[in-house]
Amino acid sequence: MRPDGRIVASASSAPYPVHHPRPGWAEQEPDDWWGAACAVARDLTGRVRGGERVAAVAISGQGCACTLVDANGAALRPAIIWMDTRAAAETAMLTERWGAAIRDLNGNAPGAYNVEPKLLWLRAHEPDVLDRAAHTLTTTGYVTSRLSGVTAMNVADGGILFAYDAAAGDWSGTFLNDLGISPALYPPLHPCTDVIGAVTPAAADATGLRPGTPVVAGGEDTPAAALSAGVCQPGDAFLSLGTAAVVGVCRREGANLREPRLLSYPHVLPELGITSGSMSSAGAAVEWLMREFGAAYGADHAGYTALNRAAASSPPGADGLVFLPYLSGELHPILDANARGVFVGLSTATSRADIARAVLEGSAMAVRHNLTVAAEAGARVSRLVATGGPTRSAEWCQIIADITGQSVGVVASGGAEVGDALLAGAGVGLIADPNDVARAIARVEREYVPRPALATRYDHLFAAYLRIYAHLVDDFAFLADCPP
Secondary structure (H helix, E strand, O other), rough: OOOOOOOOOOOOOOOOOEEEEEEEOOOOOHHHHHHHHHHHHHHOOOOOOOOOOOOOOOEEEOOOOOEEOOOOOOOOOOOOOOOOOOHHHHHOOOHHHHHHHHHHOOOOOOOOOOHHHHHHHHHHHHHHHHOOOOEEEEEHHHHHHHHHHHOEHHHHHHHOOOOEOOOOOOOOOOHHHOOOHHHHHOEEEOOOEEEEEEEHHHHHHHHOOOOOOEEEEEEEEEHHHHHHHHOOOOOEEEEEEOOOEEEEEEEEEOOOOOOOOOOOEEOOOOEEEEEEEEEOOOOHHHHHHHHHHHHHOOOHHHHHHHHHHHHHHOOOOOOHHHOOOOEEEOOOOOOOOOOOEEOOOOOOOOOOOHHHHHHHHHHHHHHHHHHHHHOOOOOOOOEEEOOOHHOOOHHHHHHHHHHHHOEEEOOOOHHHHHHHHHHHHHOOOOOOOOOOHHHOOEEEEEEEOOOHHHHHHHHHHHHHHEEEHHHHHHHHHHHHHHOO
């Protein structure tokens, strides 16, 4: 990116796998992250023209990936990522004993996705690994440490963790000591535009970047993507659609909403915060449908086109079929690792098209659920923009607008990587105000307006969506206890 926001070049690497060694477990190899970052950097630096140079670099990544490293920065085990639910028992204990303390610190509620439950699980099951750990890092922190040799965490990443004291803007040593976790495990926190170090000679060989190139702290991928979409004012909201989905509302940092059903954390920009909800299965539900029933639609991209065409042929409300999209448990606002996907309303008249539409509508119901809770807490939406691969589906975007009652603007700018470039430029003074540049480049390509004639029908189906989960929540827990 140039300082005016123009993209010079972009690149992507081959995807790296998520390993599921046991049901409910989800791990990734930190060296896969590093290898992907190196491949992208080599690709990009190979395209920089002779008179230009890379002035700074910033990274973002998935939040809450518990990544233990030794004193030399080497990963001690695979990272336990956010979708891992093995720490359910530790989460229950945190809720009972420290739930109030966590709400006081940062307004959040314990969930198995976060780092502290995973650390408690490691202490119980892999104490030797925890004893050898010098630091716990996030995805971003691991890659920036490999780039710069400096162990640090940006505040947007760190602000999600339960040990973060929102009032102090730092870790709560008292809370960590109460948990029996050494505060020394937690690296120093930095504003997202801080220069934390420089590219080392070894990292330069691996990436093609010049030795000494400033490394900026970067951000967690959700607020970095929000920045790229121009979500930089209170009331702005974003919807990031991918395998999972995240919806968030921008707010003033001092306006800590203390809504434990959602997640509150700092924006990558100073004096702003994000109140958001993450949903485990959005695109993943469509991928599941294509994997198991894709032969009915066709292969590859054509199959997705056919699936969307089928969904469009089913009436709004999928002829009374409601889908709970909890294929991997659910994060916000229910924070229920035991929840599972459910179809309610199947009949002999149900068509394949109805099932396709119900899957798209179920994800939109989950988005509405999070926005409803945010509005109840005072985080009301004045503008909603959407990014991510699934926004290519006009039918899905229209369904989201109809179900949420919000106009949905699909923005043309990239995702978190564009936000990272803005942070890098701001960190070395080439971009005075990343907010201004972001708003200039976040062009709305398409806008979907809710259709008032469908509001009553979708209000009724949303009420059914909420009732179905409430009726089944105990059954999900009972099912989870089924003996092997």
